[in-house]
Amino acid sequence: MSDAICIHQLCKEYPDFSLKNVSFCLPKGSIMGFIGENGAGKTTTIKTMLGIAGRTSGSVKLFGLELETHETEIKNRIGVVFDECSFHDTLTAGDVAKILGKIYSTWDDLLYLQYLKQFDLPEKKKIKEYSRGMKMKLGIAAALSHHPDLLILDEPTSGLDPVVREEILDIFLEFIQDEGHSILLSSHITSDLDKIADYLTFIHEGKIVLSKSKDEIMDDMGILKCSIEEFGALDKTSFLTYRTNQFGCEVLIKDKIAFAARHPEMIVDPVSTESIMVFYARGKAV
Amino acid sequence: MLKDFLNLRPMTKTLVLMFFIFGIVFIPLGNTMAIFFLLMIFAALLPMTTLSMDDMAKWDRYALTMPVTRKDIVKSKYLLMVLFYGVAVVISCIIAVISNYLIPANATPFWFILLVGALGVLYGSLLFPLLYKFGSEKARYMMFVLMAVVGLLLVGWFALFGESFSGDLLLYVLITGAVSIAAFIASYFVSVRLYDKKEF
Numbered sequence: 001m002s003d004a005i006c007i008h009q010l011c012k013e014y015p016d017f018s019l020k021n022v023s024f025c026l027p028k029g030s031i032m033g034f035i036g037e038n039g040a041g042k043t044t045t046i047k048t049m050l051g052i053a054g055r056t057s058g059s060v061k062l063f064g065l066e067l068e069t070h071e072t073e074i075k076n077r078i079g080v081v082f083d084e085c086s087f088h089d090t091l092t093a094g095d096v097a098k099i100l101g102k103i104y105s106t107w108d109d110l111l112y113l114q115y116l117k118q119f120d121l122p123e124k125k126k127i128k129e130y131s132r133g134m135k136m137k138l139g140i141a142a143a144l145s146h147h148p149d150l151l152i153l154d155e156p157t158s159g160l161d162p163v164v165r166e167e168i169l170d171i172f173l174e175f176i177q178d179e180g181h182s183i184l185l186s187s188h189i190t191s192d193l194d195k196i197a198d199y200l201t202f203i204h205e206g207k208i209v210l211s212k213s214k215d216e217i218m219d220d221m222g223i224l225k226c227s228i229e230e231f232g233a234l235d236k237t238s239f240l241t242y243r244t245n246q247f248g249c250e251v252l253i254k255d256k257i258a259f260a261a262r263h264p265e266m267i268v269d270p271v272s273t274e275s276i277m278v279f280y281a282r283g284k285a286v
Numbered sequence: 287m288l289k290d291f292l293n294l295r296p297m298t299k300t301l302v303l304m305f306f307i308f309g310i311v312f313i314p315l316g317n318t319m320a321i322f323f324l325l326m327i328f329a330a331l332l333p334m335t336t337l338s339m340d341d342m343a344k345w346d347r348y349a350l351t352m353p354v355t356r357k358d359i360v361k362s363k364y365l366l367m368v369l370f371y372g373v374a375v376v377i378s379c380i381i382a383v384i385s386n387y388l389i390p391a392n393a394t395p396f397w398f399i400l401l402v403g404a405l406g407v408l409y410g411s412l413l414f415p416l417l418y419k420f421g422s423e424k425a426r427y428m429m430f431v432l433m434a435v436v437g438l439l440l441v442g443w444f445a446l447f448g449e450s451f452s453g454d455l456l457l458y459v460l461i462t463g464a465v466s467i468a469a470f471i472a473s474y475f476v477s478v479r480l481y482d483k484k485e486f
Contacts, residue, residue, distance in 0.1 A: 047347065047485075047486065050350065050351055051350065052347050052350045052351070052485065052486050053485040053486065054483070054485060071353075071355070072353045072355070073353075075351060075352055075353040075354075076353040078351065080348070080351035082344070082347065082348060084344060085343075086343060086344050086345055086347070086348030087343060087345075087348075088339055088340075088342075088343040088345065089342075089343065090339075100352075103352050103353065103354060104352065104353065105353070152351075
């Protein structure tokens with residue numbers, strides 16, 4: 001039906017890094033967690049998706065519209081927050097409103113002031129004197145104040161303490177209450193994504209390794225713990241990746257219910273977002 | 287764009303004070319020419335400063351997520367430059383009028399301001415594409431080289447036309463001005479193209 005973001009076969013070549021055929025879709029009204037280790041290509045994907053960096057091939061649709069032909073319209077409807085504060089140090093929160101008010105046709109000054117109050121951000125203080133958490137909250141307030149339909153957040157919670165992170169996640173949950181709103185949230189802090197994401201997309205070395213709804217992932221996948229001899233003897237059709245340690249072998253399984261039916265004697269643990277990320281990044285393919 | 291003014295606001299106070307002091311020191315000396323040069327250099331440097339501020343704050347990648355085109359971003363910088371040149375020329379004229387009134391013997395011809403202005407515009411036109419091409423850090427060094435180049439141009443200009451303080455002089459000044467403006471317009475299109483290819 002209607003996807004907020006739909007990326008198809010996006011490629012981007014750099015001399016020392018490349019995105020290879022990145023494809024995923026984010027249905028309207030949901031939060032997608034975009035997960036990968038540092039340098040996996042999260043920020044590159046977001047930049048390429050928004051046309052900040054050129055792409056080699058592939059197509060990007062936001063709200064069902066091609067980015068090339070509807071750039072201004074699309075960009076009026078999105079709010080973006082990067083991992084670092086993008087405002088100049090010498091500005092104040094009030095100045096930010098003056099600048100953005102000129103740029104966005106739908107800028108809402110009252111809403112912005114309300115967010116500043118809600119986040120305890122002093123309007124007259126220079127951004128230079130803000131703490132990291134305050135800068136991040138300012139970025140989010142600015143991104144929300146032109147009534148966007150889609151938030152794109154690049155590691156908004158990294159480097160912040162748990163209290164502020166919790167606060168920020170609450171803001172996102174509030175935003176998503178409107179069914180027309182969606183969020184793409186890139187992060188390597190998996191606990192945050194466990195809390196709020198509906199869909200998870202894992203990226204590793206510039207490739208999407210998994211993109212599914214979180215419930216599906218949690219229901220289907222499992223971690224099998226066995227000895228190396230057992231691992232060798234088993235049928236490997238349901239295995240994705242495995243890791244070995246001094247006690248034996250841990251295997252990521254894609255259909256744990258079917259596997260458990262075939263091997264009722266084996267122990268299959270539930271997965272967590274974090275374990276999947278580590279399995280894809282560090283594990284060996286079967 | 288408005289953002290640049292807000293950013294430069296803290297700097298303007300110092301600058302105004304500086305010009306005031308320069309004015310007081312130089313006008314009685316009758317050496318108003320130095321002020322005109324300084325003004326033009328500042329006019330070219332201020333937009334450049336805003337550019338390196340943008341770099342530092344990683345502003346550009348953020349600006350590109352907003353409903354503005356890459357062309358708009360370059361255009362705003364060039365408009366800013368035009369504005370600063372305008373202000374610099376106006377201030378120069380005011381200083382010239384004051385000094386001519388105080389010390390009529392040292393009267394600075396009006397064409398001289400125009401000439402310095404033209405060179406300033408030329409300087410900016412050469413500088414901006416370099417800034418976009420190489421980033422503000424590297425271009426900082428080229429800036430000084432360029433300043434020497436423009437200085438040489440000025441010396442050369444006087445060697446060529448300076449002797450003939452006749453009716454033709456005004457014509458030469460006007461030609462120089464026209465060349466600078468042409469360079470400025472060309473520079474804008476070059477910058478737009480360079481910025482189009484730039485990635486953040």
